[in-house]
Amino acid sequence: MATLDTLLFIPDQELLDDAVTPVEEAARCPGGKGxxxxxxxxxxxxxxxxxxxxxxxxxxxxxxxxxLDRRYxxxxxxxxxxxxxxISHAQKVITFVFRQELAEEHRKVAAExxxxxxxxxxxxxVTVEDxxxxxxxxxxxxxxxxxxxxxxxxxxxxxLLPNDRDLLVDLVRDSELIFCNHxxxxxxxxxxGNGDLSALPLDRGREVVVTEGEAGGRFSxxxxxxxxxxxxxxxxxxxxxxxAGDTFNGAYLVARWAxxxxxxxxxxxxxxxAAQKVAVRASMLASGQPASAS
Numbered sequence: 148m149a150t151l152d153t154l155l156f157i158p159d160q161e162l163l164d165d166a167v168t169p170v171e172e173a174a175r176c177p178g179g180k181g182x183x184x185x186x187x188x189x190x191x192x193x194x195x196x197x198x199x200x201x202x203x204x205x206x207x208x209x210x211x212x213x214x215l216d217r218r219y220x221x222x223x224x225x226x227x228x229x230x231x232x233x234i235s236h237a238q239k240v241i242t243f244v245f246r247q248e249l250a251e252e253h254r255k256v257a258a259e260x261x262x263x264x265x266x267x268x269x270x271x272x273v274t275v276e277d278x279x280x281x282x283x284x285x286x287x288x289x290x291x292x293x294x295x296x297x298x299x300x301x302x303x304x305x306x307l308l309p310n311d312r313d314l315l316v317d318l319v320r321d322s323e324l325i326f327c328n329h330x331x332x333x334x335x336x337x338x339x340g341n342g343d344l345s346a347l348p349l350d351r352g353r354e355v356v357v358t359e360g361e362a363g364g365r366f367s368x369x370x371x372x373x374x375x376x377x378x379x380x381x382x383x384x385x386x387x388x389x390x391a392g393d394t395f396n397g398a399y400l401v402a403r404w405a406x407x408x409x410x411x412x413x414x415x416x417x418x419x420x421a422a423q424k425v426a427v428r429a430s431m432l433a434s435g436q437p438a439s440a441s
Contacts, residue, residue: 148179148180148181148182148199148200148228148246148274148275148276148302149177149178149179149181149182149197149199149200149201149207149211149220149227149228150177150178150179150182150207150227150228150229150230150244150246151175151177151178151206151207151210151227151228151229151230152175152176152177152178152179152229152230152231152232152389152430153173153174153175153229153230153231153232154173154174154175154176154232154234154387154389154428154429154430155168155170155172155173155231155232155233155234156170156171156172156173156174156234156387156428157169157170157171157233157234157235157236158171158235158236159235159236168233172428174428174429175210176210176429176430176431177207177210177211177430177431178230178389178390178430178431179199179228179230179274179430180274180275180298180300180302180393181197181198181199181272181274181275181276181298181393182197182199182211182431183390183393183394183397183430183431184272184274184298184393184394184396184397184400185197185215185272185397186212186215186394186397186431186432186433187393187394187395187396187397187398187420187424187431187432188272188397188398188400188401189212189214189215189433190397190398190420190432190433191397191398191401191402191416191420192401193397193400193401193405194405195215195216196216196218196219196264196267196268197215197216197219197220198219198220198221198260198261198264198280199219199220199221199276200221200223200224200228200247200249200257200276200277200280201220201221201222201223201224201227202222202224202225202226202227202247203222203223203224203225203226204222205220205222205227206227207220207227208220212433214433219260219263219264221256221257221260223249223250223253223256223257224247224248224249224250225247225250226247227247228244228245228246228247229244229245230242230243230244230245231243231244232389232430234387234388234389238385238387238388240388240389244302248277249277249279249280254279257277257279257280257283258279258280258283261280261283261284261287262287265287265288265291265293268293269293269294269404270293270294270295270296270400270404271284271288271293271294271295271296272295272296272298272396272397272400273295273296273297273298273318273322274298274300274303274393275298275300275302275303275306278306278307278310278311278314281307281314281318282314285314285317285318285321288321289321294323294324294404295318295321295322295323295324296322296323296324296325296326296396296400296404297318297319297322297324297325297326298326298327298393298396299319299325299326299327299331299335300327300328300331301330301331301334303315304331304334304335304338308338312338312339315338315339316339319339319353322353323353323354324353324354324355324356324400324403325353325354325355325356326355326356326358326392326396326399327355327356327357327358328357328358328359328360328392329357329358329359329360329362329364332357353369354366354367354368354369354410355367355371356396356399356410356414357374358392358395358417358421359379360379360388360391360392361379362379363376363377363378363379363418364376364377364379364414365377366410366411366414368410375410375411377411377414377415377418378415378418379418379421379422380415380418380419380421380422381422382422382423382425382426383422383426384425384426385425385426386425386426386427386428387425387427387428387429387430388425389430390424390429390430390431391421391424391425392421393431394417394420394421394423394424394431394432395417395418395420395421396417397417397420398413398416398417398419398420398421399413399414399416399417401416402416402417420432
């Protein structure tokens with residue numbers, strides 16, 4: 148998913164009495180969970196072909212890194228999906244999202260483009276997107292034997308659990324690797340198995356990585372009763388935590404799937420790149436200079 152992000156840096160998390168929050172700095176930049184991860188994959192030297200739905204007259208195209216492949220940025224929406232994010236000095240974050248839905252007449256176009264994408268990739272990283280796209284991803288990847296890494300994020304869970312839990316279960320079953328952060332993991336467990344690990348559709352021993360920000364995180368490489376911890380890398384400065392987890396995921400994928408490193412080594416690669424990301428006041432690395440927000 149690609150979004151046009153507006154970052155609002157504020158001195159304090161609390162609103163003033165008159166409901167006006169002072170903004171010290173505002174920046175507009177590309178974002179979206181999948182696009183941030185794609186940028187991180189590119190930063191780590193991996194080959195990546197992003198698939199995302201953009202507005203017909205997208206402002207995002209001029210902000211996204213020129214090096215990213217542009218063939219599957221489909222301008223099928225009336226307008227770009229957009230995110231407004233307030234960020235305090237303490238890196239407390241509040242997010243407001245406008246997500247554009249895919250019109251009925253464009254669904255076939257999107258599905259056909261996905262078929263073309265799967266002809267040329269060795270693996271898929273799946274984040275939140277239109278349910279029609281997610282269903283086509285799952286069916287095509289399963290038919291062609293393309294491995295899936297699933298980002299079981301809060302936006303994806305909130306999109307599918309109330310309306311299409313079966314699709315989420317199918318995506319989990321077909322995924323070889325699952326990413327969550329420590330806030331998403333309990334929601335994931337409750338949504339799929341009422342907190343019972345044995346009830347989750349992970350019967351083939353999926354690899355799971357749960358990130359915990361500055362506390363590092365943990366991973367399981369097949370047995371969810373056994374977890375291994377990894378440490379975070381201390382950043383030179385903390386300017387914007389938005390996108391750090393998605394950046395971690397991109398570096399992990401390159402290390403694990405492209406370079407064949409162990410899960411522990413891949414976590415350290417992810418932690419290193421995430422530390423670089425939090426020192427940048429933008430949603431993703433290598434996005435060029437963020438534009439001033441009007």
